[in-house]
Amino acid sequence: MLRTALSALLSLEDDIDVVGSAGDGLEGMELTRQLKPDVVIADIEMPKKTGLELANWIKDQKLATRVIIVTTFARSGYLRRALDAGVSGYLLKDSPGDVLPDAIRTVYNGGRTIDPELATQAWSEADPLTDRERQVLRLSAAGLTSSQIASKLNLNDGTVRNYISETISKLSANNRIDAARIARDKGWL
Amino acid sequence: MLRTALSALLSLEDDIDVVGSAGDGLEGMELTRQLKPDVVIADIEMPKKTGLELANWIKDQKLATRVIIVTTFARSGYLRRALDAGVSGYLLKDSPGDVLPDAIRTVYNGGRTIDPELATQAWSEADPLTDRERQVLRLSAAGLTSSQIASKLNLNDGTVRNYISETISKLSANNRIDAARIARDKGWL
DNA sequence: CCACGAACATGACAAAAGTCATTGTTTTGG
DNA sequence: CCAAAACAATGACTTTTGTCATGTTCGTGG
Numbered sequence A, B: 001m002l003r004t005a006l007s008a009l010l011s012l013e014d015d016i017d018v019v020g021s022a023g024d025g026l027e028g029m030e031l032t033r034q035l036k037p038d039v040v041i042a043d044i045e046m047p048k049k050t051g052l053e054l055a056n057w058i059k060d061q062k063l064a065t066r067v068i069i070v071t072t073f074a075r076s077g078y079l080r081r082a083l084d085a086g087v088s089g090y091l092l093k094d095s096p097g098d099v100l101p102d103a104i105r106t107v108y109n110g111g112r113t114i115d116p117e118l119a120t121q122a123w124s125e126a127d128p129l130t131d132r133e134r135q136v137l138r139l140s141a142a143g144l145t146s147s148q149i150a151s152k153l154n155l156n157d158g159t160v161r162n163y164i165s166e167t168i169s170k171l172s173a174n175n176r177i178d179a180a181r182i183a184r185d186k187g188w189l
Numbered sequence C: 001c002c003a004c005g006a007a008c009a010t011g012a013c014a015a016a017a018g019t020c021a022t023t024g025t026t027t028t029g030g
Numbered sequence D: 001c002c003a004a005a006a007c008a009a010t011g012a013c014t015t016t017t018g019t020c021a022t023g024t025t026c027g028t029g030g
Helices: A002-011 A025-035 A050-059 A077-085 A099-108 A116-121 A132-143 A146-153 A157-170 A178-186 B002-011 B025-035 B053-062 B076-084 B100-110 B116-121 B133-143 B144-151 B157-170 B174-188
Strands: A037-042 A066-071 A089-092 B037-043 B067-072 B091-092
Touching: A002 A099, A002 B002, A025 B067, A025 B100, A037 A089, A037 A099, A050 A077, A066 A077, A066 A099, A077 A089, A077 B067, A089 A099, A099 A132, A132 A146, A132 A157, A132 A178, A132 B100, A132 B144, A132 B174, A157 A178, A157 B053, A178 B076, A178 B133, A178 B174, B025 B037, B037 B053, B037 B100, B037 B116, B053 B067, B053 B076, B067 B100, B076 B091, B076 B116, B091 B100, B091 B116, B133 B144, B133 B174, B144 B157, B157 B174
Parallel strands: A037 A066, A066 A089, B037 B067, B067 B091
Antiparallel strands: none
16 A cells, blocks of 8 residues: 555656556565666565565665665664665655655665664664574564473573573563563564 | 655545645544544554544544544454444555545445455454453563562552463463463454 | 684573462442 | 452462573684
């Protein structure tokens, strides 16, 4: 719905043409390859392929296409990963409606547009979690007990508790629930 | 952004006039009072007042205005509460873009439009939680320990554990994390 | 090559969480 | 008004978590 609505919004601008519209990340790649647009607008959380994967793919293919991420999530971890993937813009869905056309123009002319709210806190903290820790924390956040996580990952019960204990202290959280909440908020999960 | 984009989308329809647009629930009430529109499109999770509160307010005021909820969340609990609040439509943001204009027409003519995916499962289960249980579970989901919750609510430590134990068994969950997840998914939190 | 950090494991202990039975007091709907 | 619910508390008990110390293995970068 947002997609069609944004198409409608952008069609009203004289200097912007909407050349295509994709329902998921994979379709997005396909269309980008075929149409070679100047600018791609993508969400992060999409079916099949995320917006970050799409951006990385565009970077790897060395296409001239620039990427603007438009997403719901004001998470510094997302922004950081997006910038690593070479995107030119990162906007929030709840920013005023007229910023998108402006952002497209800026980016088309080689500039960058980062949501001001996020730009400041972006480089404040790096993700301190290791892959294993993240993985364990994710399962824990899904409501599994330590032993369930252990058997799912073929680990020892105590090992899992160690990982969780590590994440709790790294994130200075109260407990595993708190740790998961903090990691999620920062975009580290 | 979705708001302006939807305005643009709906402006393209000949038989639909966008008479106003509000940034939060309170503004929505204010505008509804002034403009008395035929149909109001509202999200559920909004600042100040939720879409459900807005719908209830419209019902209480006995206005002729009909309400369509457009939200991200496919939660049966939300739909149920929305229907209790007398809304005429409940659509998901990720449904195709052309359903909204049709929905508006249907609702304007006295009909109802409920997202088919949700309509089936809507009456499957009622929220089994009491107010207290919900309240305690919410704090627990925020990462507080039982004793922190207890002192926040002026309750006894064990009482809080009892409530959580109750919710866990009512929702047949593994633990408090799981219980919170289940409740959230159903829209009971 | 070797230091370092990751991943994995064990055991022991303390703290928190979860269960159950029981007993009251309010609220509230028929 | 009465019966159900909801709300609140206590105690006793088990299980799960969280912490700590300690040790092994393995791969990468300087």
